[in-house]
Amino acid sequence: HRDALADHLRPDPQERPDADRPAETLLRLLTGAWTTQALAAFARLGLPDAMDPYTATGTRELARRTATRPENLATLLRYLTMLGVVAENPEDTTDAEGTQQTGDTGDTGKEESFRLTRLGALLRADSPDTMRPLALMYAGPFYRSFAALDHTVRTGQPAFDHLFGENHFDHFARDPELADLFDRSMAASSRMFQPLPAHPVITTAAQASAPRTVVDVAGGNGELLGRILTAHPGLRGTLLERPHAVEAARRSLDAAGCGDRCDYRSGDFADVPHGGDVYVLSRILHDWDDDRCREILRHCARAMPAHADLLIIERLLPADGAPSLATAWDLHMMCNVGGRERRAEHYARLLADAGLELLDHTPLPLEAYVLHARKAR
Known part of the structure; x- marks a missing residue:
């Protein structure tokens, strides 16, 4: 039960090492937008569906399955490892002639491989409890509107209306794809x-x-x-x-x-x-x-x-x-x-x-x- 053990060993957020270092704490908070987009990219690229929750897969094979670049994919997956969405399992990538392969091996000399965690599995498109539509919605129109949050605080008017020129119900109703995504995002919280x-x-x-x-x-x-x-x-x-x-x-x-x-x-x-x-x-x-x-x-x-x-x-x-x-x-x-x-x-x-x-x-x-x-x- 690796996921359960990882949850048990994960430090209490109130006791993290940088708790008494406000600059480091603020930097971590400021990267929240990166987290939203990393999760959405993970979902859009079909990575949750290409990964296995029990067996780790190398980045080159994952890149082949998802039509992505192994080096860039490894960078994204390392970030998602910090979030607990995937788990990393290093593997030796020395070929049959003893030559060390390169490209997505980082500094370890080994190809990085990853498996899906229980958390990441919630972003699979075929999961009965999928939260994939929420990831796409929060990284899409709602992500854009939050960039104008200060307008709402100043004026009391919704930032969404300010950016899109109409309220979000009317905006989604006029766009069948957005309307469908919104309905599916609401259903994604159906648990x-x-x-x-x-x-x-x-x-x-x-x-x-x-x-x-x-x-x-x-x-x-x-x-x-x-x-x-x-x-x-x-x-x-x-x-x-x-x-x-x-x-x-x-x-x-x-x-x-x-x-x-x-x-x-x-x-x-x-x-x-x-x-x-x-x-x-x-x-x-x-x-x-x-x-x-x-x-x-x-x-x-x-x-x-x-x-x-x-x-x-x-x-x-x-x-x-x-x-x-x-x-x-x-x-x-x-x-x-x-x-x-x-x-x-x-x-x-x-x-x-x-x-x-x-x-x-x-x-x-x-x-x-x-x-x-x-x-x-």
Whole structure:
């Protein structure tokens, strides 16, 4: 279990050797942009798919498989070794006549060879839990917008809008390739959905004597709804999305074998279908400011029967300021869509303003939470 051992032996970031040397620490932080692009290049070049997690492969063979230059490839892979994405295994490259080969051997006289780690395997295109689309998205349009983060901090306007002349939802909708990449990048974080089919609200609906309907509001390509319907064959689903996303969801849910139990609605938040039993808002509210969130929640409240439940999936800002993915995404949402992450009590206030009551919130993978709300009594 080499990966587990490496994780165990890796120094605590708070105790790294340069912790008391601020200049070195700052230099490491400033190379974060290099990390983003190195991971994206690794994915774009198809290296994760060309590598084996158990057997190391020499750089010349990897270069042949990926149409890259061995010397430059070795430089990239050495950097990724520092990140734990690949692991290095030196191999002797002396040929049959005893002549030392050169080109990608560095100073060791041996060809460098690498194997894929469990971390790097998440960037394989064929992995069921692939995060490759996220790497491409964060190194693409969102990477460009972060270069104008100071504009957002000065003006309050999203840097994405400033650079591209329109908000990112409209921008992606007009570009089929970007729209597809965005949908796949959202699905790439779907491991946070794994516990949701077993949520008490969902299981109670599934056990009802009469068929119950789960309404996924702005449900993207149907990844979450598909998981719920697959786990509970007695449930029906309704997905509300923009027209281009509805078609992608239809294909996805048909492929999952549950498309025949799903209805599709093209529209906006004002078109939330009435009469559902469970309503889902997954990673929607963090896209918007408080006023727009209240409006979205009011649309949901008007559509919900008295018995209906609302499940909201979001990351929550920590109350104690502890390190959190939500803090990073708070910056991302501000820069790219003008939205924000929030604490649980903040969501409770927004729900109350819409006539809804927050009952509880429980943790999900990837530092997300599911918030359960109903109409206020």
